[in-house]
Amino acid sequence: MAKIYTEKDANFDIIKNKKIAILGYGSQGRAWALNLRDSGLNVTVGLEREGNSWNQAKKDGFNPVHTEEAVKNADIVIFLVPDMVQRYVYREKVQPYLKDGMDLVFAHGFNIHYKLIEPPNNVDVYMIAPKGPGPTVREYFVHGGGVPALVAVQQNYSGKAMEKALAIAKGIGATRPGVIETTFKEETETDLIGEQTDLVGGITELMRTAFNTLVEMGYQPEVAYFETINEMKMIVDIIHDKGFYGMLKAVSDTAKYGGITVGKYVINEDVKKRVREAAEKVRSGKFAEEWIEEYNRGSPIVKQAMEEVQNSLEEKIGNELRDMIERGKPKS
Numbered sequence: 165m166a167k168i169y170t171e172k173d174a175n176f177d178i179i180k181n182k183k184i185a186i187l188g189y190g191s192q193g194r195a196w197a198l199n200l201r202d203s204g205l206n207v208t209v210g211l212e213r214e215g216n217s218w219n220q221a222k223k224d225g226f227n228p229v230h231t232e233e234a235v236k237n238a239d240i241v242i243f244l245v246p247d248m249v250q251r252y253v254y255r256e257k258v259q260p261y262l263k264d265g266m267d268l269v270f271a272h273g274f275n276i277h278y279k280l281i282e283p284p285n286n287v288d289v290y291m292i293a294p295k296g297p298g299p300t301v302r303e304y305f306v307h308g309g310g311v312p313a314l315v316a317v318q319q320n321y322s323g324k325a326m327e328k329a330l331a332i333a334k335g336i337g338a339t340r341p342g343v344i345e346t347t348f349k350e351e352t353e354t355d356l357i358g359e360q361t362d363l364v365g366g367i368t369e370l371m372r373t374a375f376n377t378l379v380e381m382g383y384q385p386e387v388a389y390f391e392t393i394n395e396m397k398m399i400v401d402i403i404h405d406k407g408f409y410g411m412l413k414a415v416s417d418t419a420k421y422g423g424i425t426v427g428k429y430v431i432n433e434d435v436k437k438r439v440r441e442a443a444e445k446v447r448s449g450k451f452a453e454e455w456i457e458e459y460n461r462g463s464p465i466v467k468q469a470m471e472e473v474q475n476s477l478e479e480k481i482g483n484e485l486r487d488m489i490e491r492g493k494p495k496s
């Protein structure tokens with residue numbers, strides 16, 4: 165059974181007098197900075213330059229400073245810049261100012277697990293990895309909840325790394341539901357496998373494939389959109405609240421029979437084999453190598469795919485239907 169920590173296991177005392185530098189003010193950076201500040205902790209936002217993130221941080225009432233300045237004054241440095249950028253920020257803006265007993269904190273284990281960052285022994289290295297997108301980390305917190313997270317300690321120089329990880333997890337709201345203890349290896353590999361084969365890759369491609377198939381067969385794109393894309397949230401919400409069994413009980417017997425039989429036909433053993441192949445590629449480090457190479461080339465594959473998605477029919481139809489979708493959302 166996994167080790168789960170909740171509010172009773174976490175205490176701010178261990179970090180309440182520490183200076184926390186948050187590097188990056190994007191998806192997670194903004195959520196962490198706001199939640200930690202609302203939790204009464206001492207947060208400085210450190211950024212590379214005066215651009216969009218800088219302006220957003222100022223608008224949110226922070227007084228952002230350049231990365232080196234934030235690091236020089238910090239006891240705890242939290243890396244919330246993109247994974248591919250972290251090693252450069254570490255090498256140029258963190259390593260020169262490392263102090264004995266400093267904490268290096270991550271929201272995903274990529275750079276530590278694949279040894280792109282190799283900190284000295286006299287610092288603590290730990291992680292709080294929210295199992296959800298940054299804006300949701302903020303939204304749940306504001307409404308009294310929190311997104312569950314994984315916590316892991318890679319280096320425990322102080323002997324108190326887990327206590328500090330739990331305090332930060334509490335500060336972002338994650339101990340409200342609870343946090344699960346893991347390792348950098350398990351978090352890194354499962355996070356990558358999950359987002360590629362399921363959350364960001366597999367499910368969305370299945371949605372787009374179903375949509376485009378219906379359109380190719382001559383059905384109205386608006387009808388196809390509500391069927392294959394918009395309703396996904398409602399089905400997933402029921403799974404979220406009541407499990408797969410609960411979802412099957414909420415749909416018709418016709419949907420149960422069709423879903424059970426055709427689901428296994430579409431997502432067949434061949435798909436399972438390819439999910440496993442993709443997972444092994446993460447585990448072997450081959451995916452990490454491939455992604456670093458793509459990033460070093462200027463991310464042409466990502467840029468092209470983003471453009472393709474932005475110009476796709478499903479995106480166009482989704483944008484056209486957004487007002488209608490908004491009108492249907494519960495009002496409280």
Ligand SMILES: NC(=O)c1ccc[n+]([C@@H]2O[C@H](COP(=O)([O-])OP(=O)(O)OC[C@H]3O[C@@H](n4cnc5c(N)ncnc54)[C@H](O)[C@@H]3O)[C@@H](O)[C@H]2O)c1
Pocket residue numbers: 187188189190191192193212217243244245246247249253271272293294295296297298299
């Ligand atoms: N996005 C998520 O919901 C999510 C969820 C869990 C974990 N994580 C992890 O959190 C970390 C941050 O990811 P994110 O998605 O929040 O990042 P992001 O892409 O939203 O972060 C952007 C921030 O980094 C800054 N930045 C971008 N390029 C930079 C550069 N070259 N030099 C310095 N700063 C730069 C931007 O100005 C911005 O403030 C990653 O380790 C990621 O794996 C993200």
Ligand SMILES: CC(C)(O)[C@@H](O)C(=O)O
Pocket residue numbers: 295296297298355359363364
């Ligand atoms: C939000 C996700 C997909 O769970 C996260 O892992 C990420 O990399 O953005």
Ligand SMILES: [Mg+2]
Pocket residue numbers: 272355356359
């Ligand atoms: Mg991820």
Ligand SMILES: [Mg+2]
Pocket residue numbers: 294295296355359
């Ligand atoms: Mg994730």
